[in-house]
Amino acid sequence: MYEFSILNFAATPNSQLHEPHHVDERRIRSQFVTAAALQRDLEREIAGEVRFDPVSRALYATDASVYQIEPLGVVVPRTAQDMVKTVAIARRHGVSITARGGGTSQAGQAIGAGLQLDTSKYLNHILEVNVAERWAWVEPGVVLDELNAALRPHGLRFAPDISTASRATIGGMIANNSSGARSVLYGKTIDHVLELKVVLADATTAHFRPIAGADLDAASAEDTLAGACHRTVRETAARCREEIDRRFPKVLRRVGGYNLDLFVDPAKPVNLAKIVVGSEGTLALVTSAKVNLVPLPAARAVLAIEFAVLLDALAATPLVLRHQPSAVEVMDRFILDHARESAALDALRRSILRTEPGALLCVEMYGDRAADLTPRLDALERDLATSGLRCQWRRFVEPAEQARVWSLRESALGLSMAMKGDAKSLSFVEDTAVAPEKLRDYIERFLQIIRGHGTSAGVYAHASVGCLHVRPVVNMKTAEGVAKFAAIANDIADLVLEFGGALSGEHGDGMVRGPFTEKMFGSVLYGAFREVKRAFDPDGVFNPGKIIDTPPLTANLRYGAGYRTPDPPTFFDYSDHGGLGRAVEMCSGLGVCRKTLDGTMCPSYMATREEKHSTRGRANTLRLTMAGRLGEAGLGDAGIHDVLDLCLECRACKAECPVGVDVARFKSEFLAGYWRRHGTPLSARAMAHIHTLSSWASPIAPLANLVSQSGVGRWINEQLLGIDRRRTPPAFVRKTFRAQFAERQRAPGPEPPAPTRGARSASPQSQLPPVVLFADTFTNFNHPHIGLAAADVLAAASVHVRLLPHGCCGRPMISKGLLDAARAAASANTNALHDAAARGERIVFLEPSCLSAVREDAPALLRGDAQRRARTVAGACVLFEEYLDHASQAGQASPDLRPGPARVLVHGHCHQKAMGLLSPAKALLARIPSATIVDLDAGCCGMAGSFGYAREHYDVSRAIGERKLLPAARAMTEGTVLVAAGTSCREQVRHFTGVRALHPAELLAALIRN
Ligand SMILES: Cc1cc2nc3c(=O)[nH]c(=O)nc-3n(C[C@H](O)[C@H](O)[C@H](O)COP(=O)(O)OP(=O)(O)OC[C@H]3O[C@@H](n4cnc5c(N)ncnc54)[C@H](O)[C@@H]3O)c2cc1C
C-alpha cells in the first residue's frame, strides 16, 4: 500500500515568504491600508474587474524573474477611463500601481505590493491602422504576434521582434523598451513609438508627441503635472549633458535608467513619450500608443556557421556585420546539446548541423529580391573562408528551412532553462550588452567569473548588437546559493563597467539590475533619475522600487535561503523531478502558455484570457498553496479547485511548455486529495467508471439508448451526473466490438485474415509479428465499426490482429482523480498485456488518450516491479497510425489504397500531439493517392474526454472549439473529409456542426483496393 494525500500536507513555511516584504515605504504604508475600503471604492467606480481574493493575488505575485511580491489586489480595467479612475483611487488610498501585460519580465518590474493592473484581458484592441503612412494606434494589452497577424495582409509589421512575441504586450514592450534578434536593423521599441496617451500620477491624462518651439514652451509653462514633467526633463537633461555623454554606454542596446540622453539636444523636438518608453511603468500608465510600422521583408536567407569554439564565433561577428545582416545570433554547445533531450528536436538538430560545433552563428540577411541575396551570401562566405577562423557553413534559402533553424534556436534555448532539481539556470545577469567588437573578450571574462564562482552557464547572444543572454546555474534555496547570486551579479556589473557596456540590453532594470543603477550611471545621473521620477510621480504611485530606489538585490526572492520545497506523498511517481513540489516549481514564468494564435496550450487560457486558466497560473497557484501561502484550507480550498477546474487535461503543456510543466497530472493528483477531503461526487464516479457503466448498458442497448438520449433521460443525467442536457451521449451497441471481432474470427475463411488482401509488400519474409488491438471503451461499446475498420486495414497490410482480455485504460479515472482505481486499472492492464509486450508484440491503440494512459500514466502510477513491467508494456504501445506509418516506411507492409477524397482535413487529438504522434498520422494519410492533407492546427476541440459534457463547462467547451475547429468543419466542401483520431473530438464536431468526422482507420478501410 502507498500512502497519499497532498491535502493535509503541512509544508514547512518559508519564513521569508510570510514576513512583510522588504519593498519600500509605500509597501509599509500599504499594509496599513484598509484593503476592504480600497476594494469597495474600486468596485463602485470602475467598470472593470476587481479581485482581492488570495488566489488572484497569488496569481499576480510573480513574473518571469526570481522575485515574488504579493499584491494587495488586482484590477482588470475594461477601458482607459478605468485606468484613470484606478489611479485616482489608488492615490486617495496611498497605494501603488504596477501595470502588467503578459507578465514576462525577467527583472521583477511587473510585480508590486500595491494594485496589479492587468491590461491584457480587455485593453487589447488595435484602434486604427494607417497603411499609407505606416502607423497604428493600439491599446497597451495588444499582444505583439496578434498585432502583426492583423498587419500581415497589409505587408506591414511592428518591427521589434522579441522572443516572447506570442504573449508579450505592446504596453510591456514600451515600458521595457524591448527589442529582438533583428535590432541591428530595426533598433528598439523606442525607435518605433511615435506618440503615447498616458495617465499621469495625479489621474490627469496627457498626450505625449513631438513638440518644439512655442508649443514646447507653452507645454513647459503649464501649471500642470505634465508641465512640470516637461520642465524637469528638459532642465535635467540640459544640466547633465556632459555627464550623460560620459556615463551613458555607447552601445546599441542600453535600456537601463531613464532615457535622458534623448533630451540633451536643444534643437530637437521634445517628445515625453520617449522617456515613458523604458520607464517600466514608473512614470506613467500608457492607455494607447501610436506606433511606427515597417514593411515585411521581401526575401531572406540564413547562413548557419558552425565553429569549433565559441570564442571564434564571437571573433567572427565584426566581419559578419560588414555584410549588413538583419540578425546575427549565437549559441554555444551547452544550449545546442539540450536539443538532444527530445528525439524530435535532436532530429532537427542533426538535420541542420554538419559537425558537433562548439557554437552556431546564425546570420540572416534581408533583401528586396531573393536574387539580391546570393551575391551578398557569396561575399560573406568568401570573407569567412579567408578569415583563418575554423568554421563551416550552410545556406538556408527556403522559408521552411529557415523556420527550422529558428525553431531549433527557440526550442534548444527553452530546454536549456528546463533544469530539474533545485539548482536552476537563472535570469539575473542574463542581459548585458557591449560593443560587438568587444564581445569575444567580454564573454571570455564573463565565463571566467561564472566558473570562478563554481558554476556554469550556456551562452546565447544577439551577437549583432553585443547583447548577451547567459543564465548561470544557482540554487536559490540555500544561503550559499543566494550569496553566489549576489556575488556574480556584483562581479558582472563591474565587468560591464570595465567594458563600457550596459547592464541591461533589453530586459530592463526592475529589481535585479535596479540596485546597480547608481554604479552604472554614477551619482550625478542617479540623482537626475530621481528628479525625473519625483517630477512624474511625486507620491510614488507608479511601480515603486524599480530602476531606482530598489529594495536590496536579495529581498523579495521567490525562494531564498532555507526554503523547503514541499514533498508530499503522491500517487504519480515524480522521482525524476525530486517530488511533486519540484515538478510544480519547474514553471519559471516564461508565459508561453499565454499564446493564443497557434498550438494547443493552453485551451482554457485561449478561451478566457485569464491568467488563472493558464498553465503558469495553475502551476503558481499550486506552488504557493503547497508552500502554505494560501491559507488554512490549502489544496482543499475551493479557490484552488476553481483554478484547476477548466484544465482540460489535454497535456498540451507537457509538450508545448518549454519546461514541460504537466498540469494535467497535477490536476489528477489534486482532485484525488480534494475528493478525499470533500467526498467524491457521483458525477466523477460515474465518468471515471464509464467502462463499467458501458458494460452494463450495452446488453440492454436499445433501452439504454432510448432513455439516455431522450429529453427526460438527458434531464436526469443533468440533475444526477451534471451532464449538460444539450449533449447527447454516444449510443451503445448491443453487439460489442469484441463480440463482432470474435464472430469474424470464428467465421469460415482464411486464417489469419488474408495477408495479401490489398497489401503492397506482403512477401512472406516481411510478415510482421501479430499485434494486439486495444479494445477501448468507446470502440468496444459505442463504435465497433472503427475497431473493425482498423482490423481490416491491418489485415490489408498483412498484419495478424488479436484481442486480449484487458480492462479500461484508466484514462477516465485519471482524469477524474480516482487514482486508487486508476492504479488498480494500470496494474490489471499490465498483467493482461505484459506477456505479449515481452514477446515483442505491438499493442495498437485507436484512441490517443487511451494510449497515453497506458504508455505514460500507468508506469508512473505503479512502483517497483509493477512499474518495470508497466514500462515493458508501455514500450510496446503504439497508435494505429504510428504503427502503420512505421511499418510502411520500413517497407514491411502497407495497405494498397485507391484514390479517395481530394482534401483530408486532419484534426490532431491533444494527447496525440503531446506524444508527437500527429506527424505519423499525416504521413500515413498522405499515402492516399492524390489527396491533399491539411493539418488544421486547430488546438484543442474543447471536449477533452468528459470535460465538455459537464454543464458548467458547456460554454467554454464551445468557445474553445469555435476558435478554429468548428468553423473549419462548417466550411467543408464537396470532396473534403475531416479526420480525427479522438472520439471526443469527433463528438464535439458532430454536436456543434452536424459534420461526421472519421477515424483514420475508417477512411483507410474505405479506400482499400479489393
Ligand atoms: C523567455 C523570455 C525571452 C525574452 N525575450 C526577450 C527579447 O527577445 N527581447 C526583449 O526585449 N525582451 C525579452 N524578454 C522580456 C519580456 O518578454 C519583454 O520585456 C516584454 O516586452 C514584456 O512584455 P509583457 O507584456 O510581458 O510586459 P510585463 O512583463 O507584463 O510588463 C513589463 C513592464 O511594463 C510595465 N507596463 C505594462 N503595461 C504598462 C502600461 N500600460 N503602462 C505602463 N507600464 C506598463 C509593467 O509595469 C512592467 O514594468 C523575454 C522574456 C522571457 C521570459
Ligand code: SF4
Ligand atoms: S493540460 Fe491543457 S488545459 Fe490543462 S493546463 Fe495544460 S495546456 Fe492547459
